[in-house]
Amino acid sequence: xxxxxxxxxxxxxxxxxxxxxxxxxxxxxxxxxxxxxxxxxxxxxxxxxxxxxxxxxxxxxxxxxxxxxxxxxxxxxxxxxxxxxxxxxxxxxxxxxxxxxxxxxxxxxxxxxxxxxxxxxxxxxxxxxxxxxxxxxxxxxxxxxxxxxxxxxxxxxxxxxxxxxxxxxxxxxxxxxxxxxxxxxxxxxxxxxxxxxxxxxxxxxxxxxxxxxxxxxxxxxxxxxxxxxxxxxxxxxxxxxxxxxxxxxxxxxxxxxxxxxxxxxxxxxxxxxxxxxxxxxxxxxxxxxxxxxxxxxxxxxxxxxxxxxxxxxxxxxxxxxxxxxxxxxxxxxxxxxxxxxxxxxxxxxxxxxxxxxxxxxxxxxxxxxxxxxxxxxxxxxxxxxxxxxxxxxxxxxxxxxxxxxxxxxxxxxxxxxxxxxxxxxxxxxxxxxx
Amino acid sequence: xxxxxxxxxxxxxxxxxxxxxxxxxxxxxxxxxxxxxxxxxxxxxxxxxxxxxxxxxxxxxxxxxxxxxxxxxxxxxxxxxxxxxxxxxxxxxxxxxxxxxxxxxxxxxxxxxxxxxxxxxxxxxxxxxxxxxxxxxxxxxxxxxxxxxxxxxxxxxxxxxxxxxxxxxxxxxxxxxxxxxxxxxxxxxxxxxxxxxxxxxxxxxxxxxxxxxxxxxxxxxxxxxxxxxxxxxxxxxxxxxxxxxxxxxxxxxxxxxxxxxxxxxxxxxxxxxxxxxxxxxxxxxxxxxxxxxxxxxxxx
Numbered sequence: 211x212x213x214x215x216x217x218x219x220x221x222x223x224x225x226x227x228x229x230x231x232x233x234x235x236x237x238x239x240x241x242x243x244x245x246x247x248x249x250x251x252x253x254x255x256x257x258x259x260x261x262x263x264x265x266x267x268x269x270x271x272x273x274x275x276x277x278x279x280x281x282x283x284x285x286x287x288x289x290x291x292x293x294x295x296x297x298x299x300x301x302x303x304x305x306x307x308x309x310x311x312x313x314x315x316x317x318x319x320x321x322x323x324x325x326x327x328x329x330x331x332x333x334x335x336x337x338x339x340x341x342x343x344x345x346x347x348x349x350x351x352x353x354x355x356x357x358x359x360x361x362x363x364x365x366x367x368x369x370x371x372x373x374x375x376x377x378x379x380x381x382x383x384x385x386x387x388x389x390x391x392x393x394x395x396x397x398x399x400x401x402x403x404x405x406x407x408x409x410x411x412x413x414x415x416x417x418x419x420x421x422x423x424x425x426x427x428x429x430x431x432x433x434x435x436x437x438x439x440x441x442x443x444x445x446x447x448x449x450x451x452x453x454x455x456x457x458x459x460x461x462x463x464x465x466x467x468x469x470x471x472x473x474x475x476x477x478x479x480x481x482x483x484x485x486x487x488x489x490x491x492x493x494x495x496x497x498x499x500x501x502x503x504x505x506x507x508x509x510x511x512x513x514x515x516x517x518x519x520x521x522x523x524x525x526x527x528x529x530x531x532x533x534x535x536x537x538x539x540x541x542x543x544x545x546x547x548x549x550x551x552x553x554x555x556x557x558x559x560x561x562x563x564x565x566x567x568x569x570x571x572x573x574x575x576x577x578x579x580x581x582x583x584x585x586x587x588x589x590x591x592x593x594x595x596x597x598x599x600x601x602x603x604x605x606x607x608x609x610x611x612x613x614x615x616x617x618x619x620x621x622x623x624x625x626x627x628x629x630x631x632x633x634x635x636x637x638x639x640x641x642x643x644x
Numbered sequence: 645x646x647x648x649x650x651x652x653x654x655x656x657x658x659x660x661x662x663x664x665x666x667x668x669x670x671x672x673x674x675x676x677x678x679x680x681x682x683x684x685x686x687x688x689x690x691x692x693x694x695x696x697x698x699x700x701x702x703x704x705x706x707x708x709x710x711x712x713x714x715x716x717x718x719x720x721x722x723x724x725x726x727x728x729x730x731x732x733x734x735x736x737x738x739x740x741x742x743x744x745x746x747x748x749x750x751x752x753x754x755x756x757x758x759x760x761x762x763x764x765x766x767x768x769x770x771x772x773x774x775x776x777x778x779x780x781x782x783x784x785x786x787x788x789x790x791x792x793x794x795x796x797x798x799x800x801x802x803x804x805x806x807x808x809x810x811x812x813x814x815x816x817x818x819x820x821x822x823x824x825x826x827x828x829x830x831x832x833x834x835x836x837x838x839x840x841x842x843x844x845x846x847x848x849x850x851x852x853x854x855x856x857x858x859x860x861x862x863x864x865x866x867x868x869x870x871x872x873x874x875x876x877x878x879x880x881x882x883x884x885x886x887x888x889x890x891x892x893x894x895x896x897x898x899x900x901x902x903x904x905x906x907x908x909x910x911x912x913x914x915x916x917x918x919x920x921x922x923x924x925x926x927x928x929x930x931x932x933x934x935x936x937x938x939x940x941x942x943x944x
Contacts, residue, residue, distance in 0.1 A: 294911070454799070455890075456781045597907055601716070608891040633715070641909075
């Protein structure tokens with residue numbers, strides 16, 4: 211009897227184990243785990259990122275998100291390596307480099323046919339410039355930003371100088387900077403551009419450093435508009451109203467520009483970004499925001515940016531990844547990040563209107579800047595600008611910054627940039643396109 | 645090889661297997677982390693590779709570009725060579741001088757040795773950030789000290805003519821690591837040689853030239869090779885502080901390699917640059933090794 215009983219018990223237990231394994235297996239199959247690589251900062255702090263994920267997982271119990279939050283340098287290296295290896299690329303990632311874009315899944319159809327989300331909710335400039343590539347939507351934008359000029363109202367009041375206006379000119383900038391310069395208070399009027407950014411060309415004369423078809427540097431980098439832009443730069447550098455590169459590098463917070471000088475009241479105006487805006491706000495500084503100055507009659511251009519989250523083209527879970535992407539980049543995720551991150555601005559105008567300081571003058575100035583045409587609309591079609599050509603022509607910039615040339619040598623200096631600029635263009639365009 | 649194996653006794657075979665087993669971690673590491681990457685680099689140097697797309701064979705194009713139409717190749721090589729010329733002899737001489745001081749028998753010497761060795765073990769990035777403050781033109785320690793003597797200090801990293809020397813000064817500051825190696829060499833010199841020389845009436849200077857320096861040449865030789873390789877690999881300072889500027893004064897070869905590989909999506913050309921640097925370092929090392937027969941003295 212005992213034997214029969216034990217046999218039956220053993221059979222029953224075995225069946226039970228198999229049954230439970232089956233149930234467990236089925237449950238495991240139903241739950242999909244997505245891998246998501248991103249970075250964090252003050253604008254997207256780790257707790258806020260995890261809160262977005264928790265909110266998503268609560269809504270989608272069958273999807274888990276395994277997030278890896280990395281330092282920016284390590285992130286770039288890991289993504290580049292994974293992409294080069296063709297394996298280990300996460301289901302979802304921050305597609306920082308344009309060079310990674312071919313690895314992102316085309317989500318155009320998903321976006322256009324999903325009733326939960328529409329491209330219309332996003333800011334047009336940020337959407338078109340940052341997540342549309344080769345006429346495909348390859349990601350969704352989040353955490354947008356732009357450069358703008360912040361001015362310290364107390365410094366202006368102290369020196370009796372009127373505040374800058376939305377339509378101010380580059381000459382105004384120099385004159386105001388000179389008027390604000392106060393050696394007794396160790397105060398400079400305004401900072402100087404920290405690199406040959408596109409906005410310099412666009413706002414100074416609506417030109418480009420090379421032709422739109424990416425074939426010719428001659429007549430562009432050394433054309434009259436470019437010469438005017440660099441002569442203005444020379445005037446600014448030699449006005450005595452702006453800190454030297456050494457001052458800016460050392461006295462400014464590492465990597466964030468001269469925000470420390472600005473907050474300390476030692477810089478009347480500074481070209482900064484949303485993160486600096488929030489730092490300044492926290493420091494209790496009375497400030498305003500205006501676009502970068504431009505030549506009268508020119509369209510206003512801005513150096514703006516958006517982060518973009520995309521799905522890897524070989525992801526095994528594209529449907530689930532799309533669900534998360536909608537959540538992260540859509541109103542639910544972006545609202546959490548805006549409320550819990552410092553200076554996280556969503557690419558969704560309706561959400562921007564909900565920002566806690568939406569009724570302030572500086573915030574309205576910031577919104578105006580966001581609406582300007584982005585230099586990225588040119589740059590995204592010219593991948594060789596940032597990587598190769600800018601390096602070739604950077605010497606002209608350095609020569610002016612170092613005070614190594616006279617004003618009447620600007621033209622000759624830019625002429626000398628034609629050859630290295632053209633060489634860089636010729637090498638890069640066949641490789642990267644544009 | 646198989647016939648040799650067959651000739652071995654069972655005990656010898658067991659010993660050989662044990663030997664190979666003991667070697668295997670190193671061999672695996674060598675193949676995976678050295679041999680394979682070097683072979684891959686050689687292969688990629690003949691390709692155009694943007695990382696996102698598969699490599700495309702372009703033959704010698706990368707090398708043709710490097711040697712015929714790349715001004716940045718020339719300027720980065722020039723900056724690196726200049727850095728090597730400034731920093732290498734200075735470090736060798738100062739390291740030796742420091743080691744001689746650290747070899748003195750005075751109280752608290754271990755503390756001094758530790759202090760001088762510390763810079764050698766601090767992270768390059770931390771050191772770079774610290775030197776940004778040291779050499780701050782307005783508020784830095786160096787210019788403040790100079791101002792006490794009525795000297796207006798330069799802009800250091802932000803001065804066209806001082807940027808490269810500033811990086812060299814940073815590098816030389818880490819001379820304590822070399823000094824410790826010299827110190828080990830100095831302490832290996834038999835004391836009886838000095839005693840004999842002293843009895844013979846040799847001066848300190850004479851003892852240095854005729855005993856210390858000759859017997860230290862193996863250490864000097866080792867240091868020369870290590871420092872030579874290290875100097876050619878200068879990168880962190882340019883990456884953290886100068887970004888290659890101003891006016892490409894500190895646009896070192898490895899920084900150029902980094903920009904090509906990771907900013908310009910040009911891994912094929914970067915591979916060619918890396919190989920070129922390997923050949924330069926290898927040639928310089930072989931040259932030093934070849935000449936060593938004439939100036940390195942081995943007591944045995």
